[in-house]
Amino acid sequence: MKKIVKSICLALTVVTILSACSTAQKQSETTQKTEKTEVSEFKKPVGIYEHFKTAKNELWYRVSEVDKNKEISDIWLVNKGKVKIYSVPDSLKLGDISKMSDKEIIKQLPKWYEQVKQDWITYLKEATYPEEKASLEHLQKSVGKDITSQDLKVNIKTDASGNETISEEFSYLVFEGRNASPQRPLYDYTSFNSVGKATIFDSQYTTFYTYDSNRGTLREYLITRTTNPIVMDPPNTKGVEVD
Known part of the structure; x- marks a missing residue:
C-alpha cells in the first residue's frame, strides 16, 4: 500500500x-x-524626399501657420515620387480638412481646383496685359482637366562638416492665376530646417517648417497626417542637389 x-x-x-x-x-x-x-x-526614420518616392496618394498641406483658422496655400497629392499641387479656395481652412478623411479630401481636390480656376477666369477676363491674357487662354483650355503631376527639385544645405543636413528646399512649377501660361513657367519654393509635431482637433500632424533663430519666428509649414517617423533627408540621398 x-x-x-x-x-x-x-x-x-x-x-x-x-x-x-x-x-x-x-x-x-x-x-x-x-x-x-x-x-x-x-520604424526607422526616413527622409521626406525618400518617403515621397514610396508614398501612395498621400496628402500634404502648405500653410503659413499650424492653426485651425489659417488658410491652406495648396494641397500636395504625393504618389510614388510624383506630386500634384492643387490650389484651393481661400475659404478652405486647416480646421476644415482636419475633420475630413483623406479619402474625402482626395475626392474634393478636383472640385476645389476647378473653383479656383473659375475664379481666376472671371478675374482675368478684364485683363489687359499680354501675359495675363495668355494665362486666361490657358486656364480656359484647362477647364475640367486635372492638375499635371510633376517632379520636385530638391536642394540640401549641410553643416560645416558636410555630413549633416541643416535645411532642405523643394522647388516646383506653378501654373496658377496670372502665371498659368506654360510659356512663362514660374517656380515656387518650400524650404524648412526643422521637424515637429502638431495636433488640430483629432488629427496628428508631422510638420516641416523654417525656424528663424535671429527673429525667433516660425514660418512656411509643410505638414501631413502620418504616424511614420519622417525627417529631413541626409546629404547622400539619391536625386537631391547638395549645397
Missing part, C-alpha cells in the same frame, strides 16, 4: 514539473513573439 501511495505521489510530482515546464516554455515563446512584434513595429 505504501509503495502504491509513493508511486502516485511520484507520478503527481512528475506531472506538476512537466506542467510547470510547459507553462514556462509558453510564457517564454509569448515573450519572444512580443519582443519580435515590438521590433518589427518600430
Whole structure:
C-alpha cells in the first residue's frame, strides 16, 4: 500500500514539473513573439524626399501657420515620387480638412481646383496685359482637366562638416492665376530646417517648417497626417542637389 501511495505521489510530482515546464516554455515563446512584434513595429526614420518616392496618394498641406483658422496655400497629392499641387479656395481652412478623411479630401481636390480656376477666369477676363491674357487662354483650355503631376527639385544645405543636413528646399512649377501660361513657367519654393509635431482637433500632424533663430519666428509649414517617423533627408540621398 505504501509503495502504491509513493508511486502516485511520484507520478503527481512528475506531472506538476512537466506542467510547470510547459507553462514556462509558453510564457517564454509569448515573450519572444512580443519582443519580435515590438521590433518589427518600430520604424526607422526616413527622409521626406525618400518617403515621397514610396508614398501612395498621400496628402500634404502648405500653410503659413499650424492653426485651425489659417488658410491652406495648396494641397500636395504625393504618389510614388510624383506630386500634384492643387490650389484651393481661400475659404478652405486647416480646421476644415482636419475633420475630413483623406479619402474625402482626395475626392474634393478636383472640385476645389476647378473653383479656383473659375475664379481666376472671371478675374482675368478684364485683363489687359499680354501675359495675363495668355494665362486666361490657358486656364480656359484647362477647364475640367486635372492638375499635371510633376517632379520636385530638391536642394540640401549641410553643416560645416558636410555630413549633416541643416535645411532642405523643394522647388516646383506653378501654373496658377496670372502665371498659368506654360510659356512663362514660374517656380515656387518650400524650404524648412526643422521637424515637429502638431495636433488640430483629432488629427496628428508631422510638420516641416523654417525656424528663424535671429527673429525667433516660425514660418512656411509643410505638414501631413502620418504616424511614420519622417525627417529631413541626409546629404547622400539619391536625386537631391547638395549645397
